[in-house]
Amino acid sequence: MLSDHETQELGRAIEEIWEIGRRLGLDPFPTHFEVVPAAIMYEFGAYGLPGRFSHWTHGKAYHQMKMMYDYGLSKIYELVINTNPCYGFLMETNSMVQNKLVIAHVMGHCDFFKNNVYFGHTSRQMIETASVNADRIRSYEFDHGEREVEEFLDAVLAIQEHIDPHVHLRQPPTDNGDERGRRRRQPEGPYDDLWKLEERGKPAPSEEERGRRRLPEQSEKDILGFLMAHAPELEEWQRDVIGIVREEMLYFLPQMQTKIMNEGWASFWHARILRELELTDDEYVEFSQLNAGVLSPSPSKRSINPYYVGIKVWEDILRRWDNPTEEERRLLGREPNQGLAKIFEVRELENDVSFLRNYLTADLVEELDLYVYELQDDEWVIVEKDWEKTRDMLVQSMTNMGYPVLHVEDGDYRGNRELYLRHAFEGRELDIAYAEKAMQHVYKLWGRAVHLETVVDNEPVLMTYDGHENSARTLT
Amino acid sequence: MPEAISRNDWSLHRKGPADQQRHKEKIRDAIKKNLQHIVSEESIILSDGKKILKVPIRSLEEYKFRFDPRKHKNVGQGQGGSKVGDVIGQQASGDAGQGQGEAGTAPGMDYYEADVTLEELAALIFEDLTLPNLQEKKQQRLEAEGIRFKDIRRNGILTNLDKKRTIRENIKRNAARGDARFKDLRQDDLRFKTWEPDVRQESNAVVIAMMDVSGSMGDFEKYIARSFYFWMVRFLRTKYNNVDIVFISHHTEAKLVSEEEFFTKGESGGTKASSAYRLALDLIREKYSPNEWNIYPFHFSDGDNQLTDNELCVELVNQLMAQSNLFGYGEIKEYRCAHSSTLMSAFSKIQDPKFVGVTIEDKKDVYSALRKFFSPREVPASAE
Numbered sequence: 050m051l052s053d054h055e056t057q058e059l060g061r062a063i064e065e066i067w068e069i070g071r072r073l074g075l076d077p078f079p080t081h082f083e084v085v086p087a088a089i090m091y092e093f094g095a096y097g098l099p100g101r102f103s104h105w106t107h108g109k110a111y112h113q114m115k116m117m118y119d120y121g122l123s124k125i126y127e128l129v130i131n132t133n134p135c136y137g138f139l140m141e142t143n144s145m146v147q148n149k150l151v152i153a154h155v156m157g158h159c160d161f162f163k164n165n166v167y168f169g170h171t172s173r174q175m176i177e178t179a180s181v182n183a184d185r186i187r188s189y190e191f192d193h194g195e196r197e198v199e200e201f202l203d204a205v206l207a208i209q210e211h212i213d214p215h216v217h218l219r220q221p222p223t224d225n226g227d228e229r230g231r232r233r234r235q236p237e238g239p240y241d242d243l244w245k246l247e248e249r250g251k252p253a254p255s256e257e258e259r260g261r262r263r264l265p266e267q268s269e270k271d272i273l274g275f276l277m278a279h280a281p282e283l284e285e286w287q288r289d290v291i292g293i294v295r296e297e298m299l300y301f302l303p304q305m306q307t308k309i310m311n312e313g314w315a316s317f318w319h320a321r322i323l324r325e326l327e328l329t330d331d332e333y334v335e336f337s338q339l340n341a342g343v344l345s346p347s348p349s350k351r352s353i354n355p356y357y358v359g360i361k362v363w364e365d366i367l368r369r370w371d372n373p374t375e376e377e378r379r380l381l382g383r384e385p386n387q388g389l390a391k392i393f394e395v396r397e398l399e400n401d402v403s404f405l406r407n408y409l410t411a412d413l414v415e416e417l418d419l420y421v422y423e424l425q426d427d428e429w430v431i432v433e434k435d436w437e438k439t440r441d442m443l444v445q446s447m448t449n450m451g452y453p454v455l456h457v458e459d460g461d462y463r464g465n466r467e468l469y470l471r472h473a474f475e476g477r478e479l480d481i482a483y484a485e486k487a488m489q490h491v492y493k494l495w496g497r498a499v500h501l502e503t504v505v506d507n508e509p510v511l512m513t514y515d516g517h518e519n520s521a522r523t524l525t
Numbered sequence: 526m527p528e529a530i531s532r533n534d535w536s537l538h539r540k541g542p543a544d545q546q547r548h549k550e551k552i553r554d555a556i557k558k559n560l561q562h563i564v565s566e567e568s569i570i571l572s573d574g575k576k577i578l579k580v581p582i583r584s585l586e587e588y589k590f591r592f593d594p595r596k597h598k599n600v601g602q603g604q605g606g607s608k609v610g611d612v613i614g615q616q617a618s619g620d621a622g623q624g625q626g627e628a629g630t631a632p633g634m635d636y637y638e639a640d641v642t643l644e645e646l647a648a649l650i651f652e653d654l655t656l657p658n659l660q661e662k663k664q665q666r667l668e669a670e671g672i673r674f675k676d677i678r679r680n681g682i683l684t685n686l687d688k689k690r691t692i693r694e695n696i697k698r699n700a701a702r703g704d705a706r707f708k709d710l711r712q713d714d715l716r717f718k719t720w721e722p723d724v725r726q727e728s729n730a731v732v733i734a735m736m737d738v739s740g741s742m743g744d745f746e747k748y749i750a751r752s753f754y755f756w757m758v759r760f761l762r763t764k765y766n767n768v769d770i771v772f773i774s775h776h777t778e779a780k781l782v783s784e785e786e787f788f789t790k791g792e793s794g795g796t797k798a799s800s801a802y803r804l805a806l807d808l809i810r811e812k813y814s815p816n817e818w819n820i821y822p823f824h825f826s827d828g829d830n831q832l833t834d835n836e837l838c839v840e841l842v843n844q845l846m847a848q849s850n851l852f853g854y855g856e857i858k859e860y861r862c863a864h865s866s867t868l869m870s871a872f873s874k875i876q877d878p879k880f881v882g883v884t885i886e887d888k889k890d891v892y893s894a895l896r897k898f899f900s901p902r903e904v905p906a907s908a909e
Contacts, residue, residue: 056530063528082530092541100540105551106587108544115541199547207589346602350613353602418603422613424595429614431607432598443600453590472590477597479590486588 055145056084062149062326069325070156074393075318077159078173079134082152090140091115094125097301099136100180102293103187104202126339127151131304133173135159146328146335153322157315160396165311167303167400170217175300182293189286200493201287205294207490210452211272212295214302268456268471272491273298275457281466282496291494305450306400313359314396316343320360351422351429353443358417362408366392406444411436419443445475453479455501468495472503479503481512481521488514548585552639555585557649561892564650565752569643585639647759650892654760654899674718681717690716730765730819732758733808735801737826739776740793746857750825751788752891753855757823760899765819771808775801777831781808797834798826798868802841806848815848823853823898828867835871842872846879853898854882 063082070077085093093099095111117123126147130136137155139148162168172178190198269275276283277291304311323336347354369377371388378384395404414436421433421442433439448454459469468491472479484501491499491514498515502524509524556563563569601613677687692707695714699706734754736742754770761768772787773779779800782790805822813820822845830838846852856869872882883894 056532060530063530067528080528082528084530084532086535088541089535089538092538095541103540103544103547105544105548108541108546108548109585111541112545112548207587210589346604349601350603351599351601353600358602418605418607419600420603420607420609421598422601423598424616427616428612429616431601431609431611431613434607434609439600442598446599451592453592455590477592480593483588483591486586487590490588 058145059084059139059148059152062145063152065326066149066153066156066322069322070153070160070318073318073321074389075156075160076164077135077156078132078163080137080155080159081134082137082139082155084139084141086141087118088115090125090128090138091118093128093130093138098130098179098297099176100183101297102179102183102202104199104206106206127154129155129158130176131158131162131168131171131173131300132175133163135162136176144335146332147339149326150319150323150336150339153319154315156322157318158311160318161307161311161314164393164397165303165307165400166398167214167306171300171303172296175297178300179297182297186290186293189290193286198290201290202294204490204493205273205291207487208272208494209294209298210450211270211455212274212298212302213269213271214299214306216271216274216299264460265457268458270454270456271295272455272457272470275460276491276494279460280495283494287494302450303400306402307404309355309359309362309401310396310399310404311359312356313361313363316340316356316360317363317392346418353417353419358419361413361417362404363392365410365413366395366408401447402444405440405447409440409443414439453477458502462498462500465497467498467500470499470501472501474504478505481505484512485514485519488512488519492516551585552641553649556639556641556646560650561889563646564756564892564895565749565888567748569646643759647756647763650756650895651760651763651899654896674720676719677716678719679713679715679717681719685718685720687716687718728765728819729767729769729817730761730821731769731771731813732761733771733773733805733813733820733822734787735773735775735779735798735805735822735824736787737776737796737798737801737824738774738790738792739796739827739829740791741796741827741829742791742857746825746827747788747791749857749885749888749891750855752888753825753894754823756891756895757821757898760895761821769813773801773804773808775804779804796826796830798824798830799834799837799841802838802845806841806844809845809848820849821851821853822849823855825855825857826868827858828856828869830868830871835868838868839871839874842875842880843877846877849879851898852880854880855885855894856882857885 059082091114092111095114096107101107114123114125118125126140126143128138130138135155135158137152137159139151143151162171186198186202264279265275273291273295277288277295280288283291320340323340328336344357344360345354346357367388369388370383370391371386373381373383373385395408399407419439420431421439422429422431424430425432433442454473454475455470456473457468458471460466462469470491484503488499488501498513501512503510503512505521510521511524512519512521514520595616603611603613607613677690691710691714694716695710696705696707698711698714699708732754734750736747736750758768758770770784772782772784774782774787774790774792775796775798776792776794777797777800781804801824802822809815809820842852842854854869854872856867869882869884872880881898883890883897885891885894
């Protein structure tokens with residue numbers, strides 16, 4: 050437990066760090082820090098948000114994280130929530146230097162949350178929302194039984210990544226098909242009811258007319274949203290559960306889309322700020338060791354360390370815009386000493402995909418020792434070191450957060466309200482065993498046969514789950 | 526300033542542990558559903574002395590639409606100086622039995638591995654099983670009578686004074702008045718050890734494991750027998766203090782062998798099961814008196830017994846049953862039709878409820894065989 054003296058010292062450190070950060074140009078939300086025990090830290094880490102709904106998958110993640118911590122294999126130092134005000138959590142057992150580093154790191158994240166355009170649409174009251182959501186799910190458990198709700202959540206969570214990150218950019222629908230979307234988009238003004246006069250007296254479209262219309266009108270990437278609105282046999286509470294998962298995923302999505310940028314940004318700033326703090330020699334050594342730990346290649350060799358890759362790209366941008374080459378000055382008209390302005394611009398406008406595509410250079414790929422690998426027989430082998438191919442592969446692997454893109458093509462397939470999904474195939478095949486199980490989950494939500502068009506061994510294939518068994522046939 | 530720091534009391538917060546508990550329950554349920562596969566899992570049967578077992582559980586993986594991890598390229602990061610052609614890792618073998626796979630990284634290995642102790646697993650397997658015909662009273666005996674100091678009291682005889690505790694009490698009392706020293710000893714401070722006679726009751730069980738090692742018994746048959754005995758001994762240990770197991774292998778003649786020989790050596794020739802039963806009866810007479818031992822003879826065979834021997838076998842089994850708690854006969858027949866004239870059909874005449882016969886055709890039958898042998902049932906008390 051932290052002594053009052055240490056709490057006061059932390060308070061002073063926050064003040065000092067905030068002052069330095071602001072002077073350097075950071076513009077975070079106001080931030081509330083809380084010192085918590087390790088178990089709570091790991092719980093928030095596993096759930097993504099404090100107070101989020103209960104599910105065994107969260108318990109599994111919690112157990113795994115806590116076990117890694119108990120065995121000394123890994124440690125979360127920092128946890129920050131994108132809300133206004135932001136919440137930063139400090140672990141009770143952190144040393145003072147660790148906490149100072151975490152505070153500076155959190156400041157970087159809060160600045161990113163506030164200013165990066167992809168976060169512009171995220172709810173900033175998500176802690177309250179998540180806890181209200183959790184209460185609703187709890188009440189459904191009372192009404193319908195824990196197992197019933199759990200199994201339904203199993204199915205929804207299986208496809209939770211299949212939402213549309215750009216859902217807020219959509220044109221308002223021209224019919225009354227997407228009532229929910231429209232209501233959220235535009236608050237009704239005092240005179241808006243005038244428009245409705247026109248519709249007065251018109252008969253509602255008959256069942257037949259509606260039946261003939263294509264559902265969805267265009268390919269629909271937001272599978273959760275589609276199921277919520279159109280699944281034929283769901284009860285109201287079930288639609289609400291889908292809505293909850295979808296809402297929370299839309300909130301988490303920008304964090305998944307900017308992992309490298311955001312961690313790199315926070316690491317870049319924690320290093321700068323700590324260098325300006327007055328640290329004793331011992332503290333400085335501890336800080337350097339910590340920092341080196343964060344910024345080292347991932348030990349697995351089959352993944353990348355987002356902190357390390359991120360900070361290197363940021364430092365490189367800063368350097369190249371501070372000291373442009375002769376060529377860059379002449380051809381691009383790049384003035385020297387524009388580094389800081391440039392990185393603030395990039396932090397506002399890019400996400401990981403565009404960040405890497407635009408700023409991961411040949412030199413960086415070499416310095417970071419990035420490569421492409423694949424499985425050959427039973428060994429993972431490096432197959433490519435060319436910087437452009439490596440960069441493109443990295444960008445590709447992040448597209449759609451690394452998940453296959455699926456669209457709803459038809460919600461009335463064969464005139465029988467069966468669901469037809471299409472995998473937007475770009476050269477990477479699905480894990481068929483997993484897809485079969487995932488389709489069983491979708492079936493639970495849709496209530497009727499589910500089809501998925503994909504490519505297996507270079508042949509177009511239609512997979513089907515009809516409620517009893519999985520099957521597949523080649524499409525010609 | 527808008528930045529603030531706070532602390533709260535989280536001691537009553539239980540969400541993570543509660544959901545973790547639910548995850549554990551799901552693992553338990555999944556194991557129970559899978560017992561018939563797990564019971565004959567090679568990595569468990571052959572895991573001598575290993576405490577924690579990796580049990581593959583297929584139903585707890587979180588299935589999603591994902592790319593085939595074996596088929597697509599990905600980007601990794603080295604420590605510097607990597608070259609095309611460098612091997613950066615091995616794909617763990619797809620054999621679930623090895624228990625070393627990276628769960629969920631490859632198709633066909635889509636399972637979650639739970640860490641379970643052998644005891645937990647045994648408890649699950651035998652949760653609702655009992656020992657039939659447990660003859661408790663007769664087998665109990667006093668093993669040792671000794672003295673154990675178990676309790677501390679304020680009164681006692683001075684030879685049993687617990688000096689350390691007495692001094693501690695004294696200092697505690699003084700410390701309460703602000704002077705934590707040993708001084709000024711009072712009656713109140715004295716603490717005495719008291720003892721109780723230590724009586725332990727011992728119950729013994731012996732498993733007489735008999736197996737046909739004639740030419741017709743192959744690796745599969747031996748493995749099945751081995752799985753069975755593995756769990757059986759573990760089960761009996763939960764019920765008895767002492768469990769002995771003796772191994773008798775036989776073809777036309779029977780002999781006592783070591784465990785290793787029992788499971789590995791094969792011999793050729795015909796089969797006379799009676800030889801094993803006779804040796805078992807000798808053992809009981811010489812070493813394992815039914816007055817002291819719960820006796821569990823079990824015999825595994827492929828059933829190809831000499832026809833002329835069958836009559837004698839039935840006779841000897843009846844004698845064995847008179848002295849045993851249960852007699853088990855397991856007939857293992859992989860890919861063979863069940864109609865041929867076998868030992869099992871000879872035993873079909875036996876009406877004694879102490880006789881349990883099962884036919885095992887597949888690995889997963891081991892679990893049902895265990896359940897059949899140890900399912901709760903009414904056995905009339907023995908005549909003795």
